[in-house]
Amino acid sequence: MSYTKKTTYYFDNPGPENTSDAALFAIERAEELGIKKVVVASSSGKTALEFQKSISGTDIELIVVTHVVGFTQPGVWEFPKDLAERMESEGVRIIKGTHALSGLERAISRNAKLGGSSRTEVVAETLRRTVAIGLKVAxxxxxxxxxxxxxSPEEEIIAAGGTAEGCDTVCVIKPSHTASYFSLQVREIVAMPRNR
Incomplete structure (x- = not known):
């Protein structure tokens, strides 16, 4: 029998108060495994800044995924543009992305004439409800x-997300593209809230 013993951290509750610890746990596991990329969700920039502080002095690349323009209101990008420019000048990658697990599907399910849930939204809700909202985000x-x-699908990364605000879930993931979703593997849960 072959196995590896690892530490998993459990926050008592979800929320932004876990962000600084989640960032430290993410970097700790990245260094332990030799992972060079950390992907984190951030809409206001606060979580991005906390993770940037944690990677300082390492050779880990920080990739911040923000909401797309128009997520909360037409034509508006929530992430502060000046912060994005500063972070990018300091080597952080900032990307905008349509929610892969809802996107256009949400427009259809919210439409009174069409209604109903889509298969994509069922996948998202399953991740949210059975493990953690932050896992779905990651x-x-x-x-x-x-x-x-x-x-790349050829590497392992650290991915982190949260429940509404901040970060409370960290995991090791072998990526895939959206079109090959079922090739994605969540290989380790590093941290998550126990109470959801």
Whole structure:
């Protein structure tokens, strides 16, 4: 029998108060496994800044996935443009991505005439409800980064997401593109909230 013993961290509750610890746990596991890319969701920039602080002094690349323009209101990008420009000048990659696990599907399910859930939304809801909302976010950000060619199905990455705000879930993922979703593997849960 062959196995590896690893530490998993459990936050008592979800939320932004876990962000700094989640960032430290992400970098700790990346260094332990020799992983060179960390993908994290950030809509306001606060989580991105916390992760940038944590990778300081390492050779780990930080990839921040933000909402697309128009996510909350038409024509508006939530992520502060000046912060994005500063972080990019410091080596952080900032990408905008349509939610791979909802996108156009959400427009159809929210339409009163069409209604109903889509198969894609069922996948998203399954991740949210059976493991953690942050896992769904981490998986989705990984798909977005893979579809933009920033991470490869040939590597392992650290991916992190949260519940509404901040970060409370960290995992090791072998990426895939959205079109080959079922090739994606969540290989390790590094941290997550116990109470959801």
């Amino acid at each position: 998986v989705e950000c990984t798909l977005i980064a893979a579809d933009q060619g920033i991470v």
